[in-house]
Amino acid sequence: MPSSEASLPESPPSITRIEVEVDTRAPEGTTNAYVIGGLLVDPAARTGALDRAIGVHGSRSADGDADVDETDPAGVDAIAVTHTHPDHVGAVAEYADLTGATVFAHADHVDRFADATGIDPDGTFRDGDPVGGAGVRAFETPGHAPDHVAFAAEVAVEEPGTPRDGTADGDSDDGNEPHRELVCGDLAVAEGSVAVGAPDGDLRNYLASLERVRDAGFDRLRPGHGPPIDDPDAVCRRLIDHRLSRERAVLDAVAGGANDVDAVLSCAYEKDLTGVEDLARATVVAHLEKLVAEGEIGGEWTARIGGR
Ligand SMILES: [Zn+2]
Secondary structure, three states: OOHHHHHHOOOOOOEEEEEEOOOOOOOEEEEEEEEEEEEEEEOOOOOOHHHHHOOOOOOOOOOOOOOOOOOOOOOOOOEEEOOOOHHHHHHHHHHHHHHOOOEEEEHHHHHHHHHHHOOOOOEEOOOOOOOOOOEEEEEEEEEEEOOOOOEEEOOOOOOOOOOOOOOOOOOOOHHHEEEEEEEEEOOOOOOOOOOOOOOOOOHHHHHHHHHHHHHOEEEEEEEOOOOOOHHHHHHHHHHHHHHHHHHHHHHHHHHOOOOOOHHHHHHHHHHHHHOOOHHHHHHHHEEEEEEEHOOOOHHHHHHHHOOO
């Protein structure tokens, strides 16, 4: 990194991903916690790596490793989650206690947050509000869960060994443009797809959120599971297409005479569902809810899917 960059009075925050092993149905078996400047996002469990990333020290370091400098200036001053599913919130209360950080929750979902984390938030946010002091802003992305939000930030680009863009002599400011990044929780994944199923999932909101993120033109997405996404536009389009093709399969099943959830399930999925049938069923119900809401299928489906 050029030395001039480090001396800028307000250099953009860095962003760090810490993979946390947790009981999750994501294929990696891990959830990503992130530290953006002083904001800790999705501390799914307490681990030594996460302790070190945020400068927590003391007698209870999770892996017994005591090599954290007690004067470590890193640390966090704010904690938030992308949503309150169990595989994202496990250590919110513990890190809040350890760091004294201000805990933030979405203003419309404070009770849900308290139920999931066991603590009341200190502050709340809505779409576009700053969260913590690192220039991070809330970016609402409901759909995977009703309280789902993402966190947008302009972060310092750290690509060791990579020449800066543009001019060869490197003294152009253009090459130091910070990345616009979005810590996007379970909105998107680099490979495969995320679960959007009833009762938490809402496909209409989910598709709108994907379109919103796609249209915002971020340089990089930082998902809740798996590696970063460096082609947000393509990945958002892929995920939208995936949902719409599933929706067509559900519509075809209904048009073909399927008249309950089981029948749609067996028509719309060709692969073996062993071990994931509950997720597939929840997904089908979410599709049927969307199609009822849009008038694409009859209101009799509201009763068949146990309406809400
Ligand atoms: Zn989730």
